[in-house]
Amino acid sequence: MNSILRLIKKLLKSIIPFWLGVKIRGWWQIIMSWYYYGNKQHCPYCQKNFRTFLPGGEKHDIIPRLDIIGAGFRKNMLCPRCYSTDRDRLVYLYFNSKSDIFTHNIKILHIAPEGSLKAWLSKKASIHYQLGDKYAEGYTDYYYSREIPEMDLTQLPFEDNRFDIFICNHVLEHVEDDRQALKEIYRTMKPGGFAILQVPIGHRLEETYEDNSITSPAGRAEHFGQFDHVRIYGLDYKQRLIEAGFRVEALLPESLGTDLQIQQLAINTRETLYTVHKPF
Numbered sequence: 509m510n511s512i513l514r515l516i517k518k519l520l521k522s523i524i525p526f527w528l529g530v531k532i533r534g535w536w537q538i539i540m541s542w543y544y545y546g547n548k549q550h551c552p553y554c555q556k557n558f559r560t561f562l563p564g565g566e567k568h569d570i571i572p573r574l575d576i577i578g579a580g581f582r583k584n585m586l587c588p589r590c591y592s593t594d595r596d597r598l599v600y601l602y603f604n605s606k607s608d609i610f611t612h613n614i615k616i617l618h619i620a621p622e623g624s625l626k627a628w629l630s631k632k633a634s635i636h637y638q639l640g641d642k643y644a645e646g647y648t649d650y651y652y653s654r655e656i657p658e659m660d661l662t663q664l665p666f667e668d669n670r671f672d673i674f675i676c677n678h679v680l681e682h683v684e685d686d687r688q689a690l691k692e693i694y695r696t697m698k699p700g701g702f703a704i705l706q707v708p709i710g711h712r713l714e715e716t717y718e719d720n721s722i723t724s725p726a727g728r729a730e731h732f733g734q735f736d737h738v739r740i741y742g743l744d745y746k747q748r749l750i751e752a753g754f755r756v757e758a759l760l761p762e763s764l765g766t767d768l769q770i771q772q773l774a775i776n777t778r779e780t781l782y783t784v785h786k787p788f
């Protein structure tokens with residue numbers, strides 16, 4: 509059924525012009541937000557309330573087997589109005605806990621930007637906001653903004669010590685040389701700056717599992733939980749960040765918001781938010 513729906517969507521996208529497609533999606537989101545209106549869930553990005561979020565994420569056997577958090581199918585995940593996900597809303601809680609952050613001028617680099625977070629940050633007057641994306645295959649989606657500069661995370665076109673904040677969520681598990689990417693993140697961050705580096709983590713994996721001989725989409729989905737992932741990080745993820753020179757903060761949602769907020773935003777209470785800080 510899902511594959512038929514996907515096929516119909518693909519067909520429609522090939523015949524409807526982009527500008528009209530964007531309008532139709534906008535109307536659809538408004539209708540959905542009325543349909544799902546309620547008082548149980550709250551999206552902090554679009555400020556709307558719902559009886560439930562929409563389901564989302566892929567089902568792969570390896571996800572429950574390795575107890576991977578931050579990936580896989582979730583019943584109550586996607587905002588019907590702005591399509592924020594549970595993990596985007598966790599990032600909101602982090603920013604919200606740093607109340608003074610937007611009171612002075614700061615430079616942010618946001619790689620592979622999540623739509624809801626991008627829309628929210630774009631409105632902040634104090635931010636010099638730089639975006640970047642690799643436009644990897646499978647992500648050059650119909651709706652994806654074509655105005656984002658193309659960028660390789662392992663070779664960033666910026667001088668040293670430029671950004672106060674670096675946002676790069678669910679990207680490192682796609683990058684073959686993630687240690688080089690971490691070097692680049694470190695190099696371009698200001699001393700005293702921080703980065704948010706969410707990745708899916710297998711909680712039954714002591715050590716990160718990677719094997720660069722597995723290159724087919726089917727093989728990667730089977731071994732790493734998605735067609736284009738090149739590894740599954742294990743509980744040693746923190747160590748990899750420390751090796752890059754960072755001070756690491758691993759924050760559980762309970763340290764960022766109240767129980768009620770966590771419930772309303774439908775955040776996984778076991779999802780750790782990894783933030784790294786470049787020492788002065």
Ligand SMILES: [Zn+2]
Binds near residue numbers: 551
């Ligand atoms: Zn929303």
